[in-house]
Amino acid sequence: MKTSTEKESLVQRDQKHLWHPLTQHKTAAAPLPIVKAKGALIWDENGKEYIDGIASWYTAMYGHGNEAIATKVHQQMLELDFVMFSGFTHQPAIELSEKLMTVLPNNQAKIFFNDNGSTAVEAAIKMALQYHHNKNDKRDTLIAFEEGFHGDTFGAMSASGLSSYNGPFEDFLLKVKRIPTPQKENLKEVMAQLRSVLKENSCAAFVFEPLIQGAAGMKFHEAEGLDALIALCKENGVLCIADEIMTGFGKTGKNFASENLENKPDIICLSKALTAGMFPMSITSCTQAIFDAFLSDEVAKGFFHAHTYSAHPLGCAAALAGLELLQSKEITERRSYIQNQHQRFVAQIKTHPKVKDARCLGVVLALDVDIKMERYGTLRDRLYLFFMEKGVNLRPLGNTIYTLPPYIITNDQLQKIYDVIIEALDNL
Numbered sequence: 001m002k003t004s005t006e007k008e009s010l011v012q013r014d015q016k017h018l019w020h021p022l023t024q025h026k027t028a029a030a031p032l033p034i035v036k037a038k039g040a041l042i043w044d045e046n047g048k049e050y051i052d053g054i055a056s057w058y059t060a061m062y063g064h065g066n067e068a069i070a071t072k073v074h075q076q077m078l079e080l081d082f083v084m085f086s087g088f089t090h091q092p093a094i095e096l097s098e099k100l101m102t103v104l105p106n107n108q109a110k111i112f113f114n115d116n117g118s119t120a121v122e123a124a125i126k127m128a129l130q131y132h133h134n135k136n137d138k139r140d141t142l143i144a145f146e147e148g149f150h151g152d153t154f155g156a157m158s159a160s161g162l163s164s165y166n167g168p169f170e171d172f173l174l175k176v177k178r179i180p181t182p183q184k185e186n187l188k189e190v191m192a193q194l195r196s197v198l199k200e201n202s203c204a205a206f207v208f209e210p211l212i213q214g215a216a217g218m219k220f221h222e223a224e225g226l227d228a229l230i231a232l233c234k235e236n237g238v239l240c241i242a243d244e245i246m247t248g249f250g251k252t253g254k255n256f257a258s259e260n261l262e263n264k265p266d267i268i269c270l271s272k273a274l275t276a277g278m279f280p281m282s283i284t285s286c287t288q289a290i291f292d293a294f295l296s297d298e299v300a301k302g303f304f305h306a307h308t309y310s311a312h313p314l315g316c317a318a319a320l321a322g323l324e325l326l327q328s329k330e331i332t333e334r335r336s337y338i339q340n341q342h343q344r345f346v347a348q349i350k351t352h353p354k355v356k357d358a359r360c361l362g363v364v365l366a367l368d369v370d371i372k373m374e375r376y377g378t379l380r381d382r383l384y385l386f387f388m389e390k391g392v393n394l395r396p397l398g399n400t401i402y403t404l405p406p407y408i409i410t411n412d413q414l415q416k417i418y419d420v421i422i423e424a425l426d427n428l
């Protein structure tokens, strides 16, 4: 039966009532209706196919519509769809906590559930602040990296670098001191800067994206420098929070970027690939010492923070199925294949006249285009449209082109991503 709305296109209907994230609706192009996703591919309403070169913000790492995961989620839905996590517990959450303990850095002891990346960071920051509060040690300042991104709630925004995302809220943010990421050239200066921040403030926590700053444009720093900063923070009783929301679950080669560190973070935030893109869920894990600081005969020393959907059984089921895949022989082999291909491609593209820097770690590959952004203000949009026209979903960050493909991407699909990147560079 035909309804009156059927004559209107999906885009027209979208524009009536929907407010999209990260969008200036006055100038933004209309969004593209997507009707199907499978494996490394997504399809628009006209049947055009695109390779999802960033795994839909690095979530769908085992492929869209993964049947092994979907089946487990479906079974879980029929068995126990949802029950609140206060006063109750359930098998999927228990099993997930046990499985995570076998893969997380071994100083992690407790798993706290949230709904999304930002709230994982929010809980981490509140944990750290209350940890000191419970110990009667008043500490009010966060330390973070200049160009970090940790999400859009207030604590997470505070820990993020200043940008158009959080700029309007600057006056309302938590107290934060931002330092540059440690590189070989600047490690001494950054250490000195951290020392003075620690001296002049009462710092509660250091929040960082380990090894790769995602939203900043896939910017890398080395484990050694980060290790030195963490060590200094720990000496000063500052809790270290690793935001592994992007890097977690195999992106950097190891299961977690923190595995590259000698000094393990006190708190780790996980989301995105945690549930393979099938369900919004996140986790804030922490050490036994942090958990113990909330144990008291005083009720108010507990962590009174909750979300209605805490430990949603469907999210737990998706996460358990995802972890099984992460550790499978097949996915492990795919990850090293992608890693090797990335290394070859970086070696090849490095000398391209339009490339300023090319880098890769694990399945993350990024290159900076050597063109002045002032002259080519719309370069990012032109690149994006070019890639989409060629059937590849890549979303450049400023003048950084990056790919973070799903582990199950085929050899040909991966090659096609490289080919369109070269074509785009040649056309500049």
Ligand SMILES: *Cc1c(COP(=O)(O)O)cnc(C)c1O
Residues within 6 Å of the ligand: 116, 117, 118, 119, 121, 149, 150, 151, 152, 209, 214, 215, 243, 244, 245, 246, 247, 271, 272
């Ligand atoms: C995506 C992301 C977040 C925020 O997660 P949301 O689910 O979008 O709230 C935080 N930190 C990092 C490193 C991220 O990549």
